Amino acid sequence: MGIIIFSLILSFFIISELFFINTAVDTENQYANMVLKNTVNSLNNDLDALNNTANDWSQYDAAYNFVKTNNSNFKQRSLLDDTFSRLNINFIIFVNNSGDVVFSKAVDLNSKKEIPMYSNLNNVTKDYIIFLQEKNTTESSGFIFINGRPIMLVTKPVLRSGGEGPSPGYMIMGRYLDTYSSNSLPQNSKLSITPVNSSKDLEVFNNSNLNQSPLVIKTTSSDLLTGYSLLRSSSGRPSLILKVEMPRNIYQSSKKTILLLALSLIISGIVAAFLIYHYLDRNLLRRLDKITSSVVQIGKSNDLSSRVPVLGDDELANLAISVNEMLKSLEKSNIELKKSREGYKTIFENTGTAMLLVDKNMDILLANTYFKDIFALNDDTQHKYNFKELMTQIDHSKLEDYRIGLENNQDEFKNYEFQLINKKNEGRNFFATFAFIKGTQESLISLIDITDHKKADDKIKESLKEKEILLREIHHRVKNNLQIISVLLSLQSEEIEDPKILEKYKESENRIHSMALIHERMYQSQDLxxxxxxxxxxxxxxxxxxxxxxxxxxxxxxxxxxxxxxxxxxxxxxxxxxxxxxxxxxxxxxxxxxxxxxxxxxxxxxxxxxxxxxxxxxxxxxxxxxxxxxxxxxxxxxxxxxxxxxxxxxxxxxxxxxxxxxxxxxxxxxxx
CATH class of the missing domain: 3.30.565.10 (Histidine kinase-like ATPase, C-terminal domain)
Structure with a gap:
């Protein structure tokens, strides 16, 4: 019972691992994909907001005059530290059409205090303006990595409030992303943004379509999931890799749930097993033990007339009744078997031939009186004899065919002739019939002494051989006599001059020759x-x-x-x-x-x-x-x-x- 309950709990645990955990993993991946997608969307939305802010500030008469004339009133009135915090930007740069910096300022949004700009800012802006002019564009937006920091950057031409030109320069707005955080991230998550320096950095996306915004979720460990996506520069090429590390809360929660459920099942199973065992012991096992003990006792005593006790009126009682019926049937069969055994023993003893039973090694298991009398066996030693010991050495090879038949479970009879040594140490010829007993490795052998028959047969063969020699001699002599007659006719014909009579002699000679040829063939033939x-x-x-x-x-x-x-x-x-x-x-x-x-x-x-x-x-x-x-x-x-x-x-x-x-x-x- 305990094994059954344990097996059920183990099966449930395995199914839970295969089904529930897989479902939890799928749900977790979907959630991580949603978080990563929301983070990317949040960054893109911030870029759109920065674009709108930059558009408002770049089409502004005061900014236009500031770039053109370097009016300090605009700087003192509009480019204050609070302005950066309100616009949620880290820096503003105004440059003329040559790329020279007219004004630049950076503010830390956390401390709301001004921080220094890049030391090589003038070179960077010049290169950037040249890049825009080569692309034949006056504005751009995207994500870039400059001087070890990821940046959200928007560039706009400076115009009048009505959008009229000509533009005296460009305004560049940006926000640092190394301290970026999103409300869509779950607790204890970690966001990082790294540059794309080579194609090797993009291997994490495998076969994903890089022309879109791929979202890749990987299982880092049993406690951590990592999501990857791409941020693009103003040229549309991947420039930054967004990496979000999230705790596997759903997976861990599912495992805990399964463990708690398995533990509750184990406790329930133990309680159920105890109750079932108590019930079975009281109502079934004790009664079944009595039935079993009775059957074992009957088996040991071999007393088929005994019966098992019948207790109650249920399936066990029916079982006891069935066992008693079976014992009754076995008792009857045993009586019939004894009668049958006696009948077979009578047949075995009175077949008129020597009979024996051997195993696959030719050891004698049983022999009738006739066999024992011929070979001087007694009841105390018959099992110590081997049939091959009674055979002459030359006949041992014949048993190979018997061995093959025994291994192939053949059911037909096999006949052999053996020469066996009897109790007088005489070699006697026997005709042996082997009958394979189906389903066993034993065979029944019947032996008939054919020594006198073989001697008579040999005498007949010897007599036939003498007659054959005599018949050949007769054919030979008849042939010789016919040839002598033919020669005599030939000699006689030499004295005859009449052609007709001579022809008659020749015909007679040919006839005699045809008959002589037959006797010659008979004399030379193997078959007379x-x-x-x-x-x-x-x-x-x-x-x-x-x-x-x-x-x-x-x-x-x-x-x-x-x-x-x-x-x-x-x-x-x-x-x-x-x-x-x-x-x-x-x-x-x-x-x-x-x-x-x-x-x-x-x-x-x-x-x-x-x-x-x-x-x-x-x-x-x-x-x-x-x-x-x-x-x-x-x-x-x-x-x-x-x-x-x-x-x-x-x-x-x-x-x-x-x-x-x-x-x-x-x-x-x-x-x-």
Whole structure:
């Protein structure tokens, strides 16, 4: 309560400082500006009055004759000491047109006694008259600084009473301003007038317009304000700086008021705090203390069946009732939690896998019986074990991924394979599933012993490797046998002179070679289930053209083949088809044809379908022969092989022969 009251008082004090003091400062500045302005106006009004007085005295027959003839009667009758006090002037000077002083007199207005004039008065007046004549003027008024004294000065030509001339000279009237005082100044204020000697003296006015009468107010200290303004000479230029120092009565009064108000608030706050505390202690705090003590006691005893006392019929009583309701709910939840705990414990113990709970450092917090039995842990020592101690050193690096997942609060499962050392000091392989517990640095780990499974898997892999080696050896031997058959056919053909029979031998040799090439590719392939069809076709075409004696000068082979791996069941018939159709083109298509060209296009279409195109620019296929119903062994073989791969074949004879085969690779049983 005391802190609240103190905070309110402090806030009020700060607001007062920011608002009331600022308002007082603004008001003070306005008042100071008004005082300075009134002082300047008072000086200007005095200058106007002096102008009027000088005008009356300068147009006066007696003064005119005095300057012209130096009549002593005017001096004895009119220029007495009392005249100076009555006119509120300090001095009168009459000079002729040459600037020579005809008469001069100065009087101290306070003592009303004559005082001496300047010793160099004659030189000053001569210079001043010359200045007026150069400016082509006969009169002037303004504020000047002569011989260390600020002066209000008016100069008029001496004329007759009717204002007629010619003027025999000038009359100069002035008042000293070093003792000037104004009724507009507040008490304890100080006025001073200093000359403008250089532009540095005007820096106090900053960016004020010096062509007008600037008014500048500055805060000198916490107790003093200073106002500045300019007084101008007869030429209109700034000649004197008016400085008024005023006490900060408004500011000091505001501060005292705020302090008194703050003090009264503090006293009122203390009294209010005491009364409020007494009321709260009697009606609230004691009862609240009983409720608090009861809650603390229930917390220490952990007895959720206990209840807090309900006293009265107000908000505190409602609070006690709410606390009792909460305790009742907690008691019920605690019972359900115990049941849930027992259920989870049953699941934890009977999952059929080794289960454990670890923290972020892999320290084992909890383990089920199955885990303890495998690794010989007991209830007294399980918390002293670290999961990494059960792992082989080589598997420690796998826990880095687990650490990253834990730091990123991942909620998905992480699976790893570890080799752990069991109680028999045997290395056993385990499949581990890590489940991050959300909102904690703990994880639940489930372990399944997969040692026997891995051994069986290794045996299967070893068996597959042996079968793969055996299959490669079979392909190699089949390829060798086919090559032997091809060589035998080649040797046998050397004894045959009939060209037709010799051609049949050559065709059979090419067919056997196309099949042998497949087995060679299978033997060399990393994957025994498929062959790189693109590479196979390129090698097959090169062998066929070589067998028929064509080179790159005699024949242009153009191939556009999509990269694709096909099974041996598909490549075998496709290779024989390509062999037959390309061989037919080489044998029959290019008789009396220039620029021989064969194109082979192989494209993969959607849904695992393919298109094979074989075309030449030869003489074309004979129109009287149906390629699907012919006695030619090669074409019969082509049609049979297309059917074997569930394909279709079409022939176009425009500008040569163009065979198009569409097929879909059948689903063959995967080899083991």
């Amino acid at each position: 289930s498929s062959i790189d069809f693109t590479d196979y076709v390129k090698n097959l075409i090169a062998d066929i053209t070589y067998a028929y004696g064509f080179d790159s000068q005699m024949l242009e082979i153009k191939m556009d083949l999509d990269k694709s791996n096909l099974s041996i069941e598909t490549v075998m018939p496709l290779g024989l088809i390509i062999n037959e159709l390309v061989s037919n083109s080489l044998k029959y298509a290019f008789k009396d044809v220039e620029n021989n060209k064969i194109s082979i296009i192989f494209k993969k279409e959607h849904n695992n379908k393919f298109k094979l195109e074989i075309m030449d620019n030869g003489i074309g296929f004979p129109e009287d022969i149906d390629f699907k119903n012919t006695r030619s062994l090669g074409l019969q073989l082509v049609n049979e092989l297309v059917s074997q791969i569930d394909g279709t074949i079409k022939l176009e004879t425009n500008k040569g022969s163009h065979f198009t085969i569409h097929f879909q690779e059948p689903d063959y049983k995967k080899r083991i």
